[in-house]
Amino acid sequence: MSVEKKCLSVLRALFFPPRCAACGEFLQEHILDTESRALCESCRRKWEYAKLAVCKKCGEELSRCRCLPSPLRRAGVSALLKMVSYDKERDSVAKQCILCMKRKNSDAVFGFFSGQLAALLKGYLDETYTSEGSVLVTYVPRGRKNLLKSGVDQSERLAKGMAESLGCDFAVLIERGLRHDKEHKRMGGDARFAHAHKAFRLASCDFKAINKSYRCLILVDDVVTTGASLAACARLFEAKFGGRIVCLSLARTENT
Numbered sequence: 001m002s003v004e005k006k007c008l009s010v011l012r013a014l015f016f017p018p019r020c021a022a023c024g025e026f027l028q029e030h031i032l033d034t035e036s037r038a039l040c041e042s043c044r045r046k047w048e049y050a051k052l053a054v055c056k057k058c059g060e061e062l063s064r065c066r067c068l069p070s071p072l073r074r075a076g077v078s079a080l081l082k083m084v085s086y087d088k089e090r091d092s093v094a095k096q097c098i099l100c101m102k103r104k105n106s107d108a109v110f111g112f113f114s115g116q117l118a119a120l121l122k123g124y125l126d127e128t129y130t131s132e133g134s135v136l137v138t139y140v141p142r143g144r145k146n147l148l149k150s151g152v153d154q155s156e157r158l159a160k161g162m163a164e165s166l167g168c169d170f171a172v173l174i175e176r177g178l179r180h181d182k183e184h185k186r187m188g189g190d191a192r193f194a195h196a197h198k199a200f201r202l203a204s205c206d207f208k209a210i211n212k213s214y215r216c217l218i219l220v221d222d223v224v225t226t227g228a229s230l231a232a233c234a235r236l237f238e239a240k241f242g243g244r245i246v247c248l249s250l251a252r253t254e255n256t
């Protein structure tokens with residue numbers, strides 16, 4: 001970092017001291033760090049601890065669990081990678097982090113969590129002997145209403161940041177439909193699935209070229225709840241893309 005940039009970042013930190021993404025405490029003690037931080041020491045420890053949780057079905061750590069919910073399997077998805085799991089009804093570092101990303105467009109926060117996703121995906125690519133060059137990263141776009149409210153599409157930022165740090169290509173392949181934006185969150189399981197397939201459509205993209213260059217498509221969503229949105233998006237690719245479709249999420253919710 002250049003001296004000017006460093007001075008600027010110190011000044012910025014003085015006037016707008018960064019806060020922990022989970023508990024909201026000031027992070028002033030790190031004012032001279034070269035890299036801005038997303039979490040305070042205590043929340044960082046809790047985040048690392050949350051990553052050690054195991055899948056109740058297969059007993060593997062969540063990052064290594066390869067259980068695939070049947071709606072995703074039916075949509076042609078090969079794997080669902082996730083890092084932590086949280087209960088929507090209970091307060092936790094994971095839940096706070098996801099909420100913070102929805103509300104705040106912070107470089108430090110997205111930098112940290114994209115890095116976490118990059119490490120998760122790297123593990124899978126190594127495991128399946130897939131080279132970064134044959135991977136195309138895309139994301140499940142957020143509804144217009146939500147986007148207008150906060151101005152940030154957290155899945156897009158996570159996907160872009162992760163692709164950049166792994167050296168993979170990134171593309172916008174999905175758009176939101178014109179209507180059917182609202183109410184998705186309040187719906188129950190079946191209604192969600194019925195609604196989700198109307199909510200997304202393919203962006204104009206050349207699948208011939210995509211099929212030539214890539215063997216693996218990574219579909220990023222910040223949180224998996226029922227998997228309805230991921231399944232709806234994967235279905236759009238099913239007939240067009242010849243390679244593997246892999247879903248990637250920072251967190252999955254437990255009470256679904």
Ligand SMILES: [Zn+2]
Pocket residue numbers: 020021022023024025039040041042043044
């Ligand atoms: Zn904290």
Ligand SMILES: [Zn+2]
Pocket residue numbers: 055056057058059060065066067
């Ligand atoms: Zn599992």
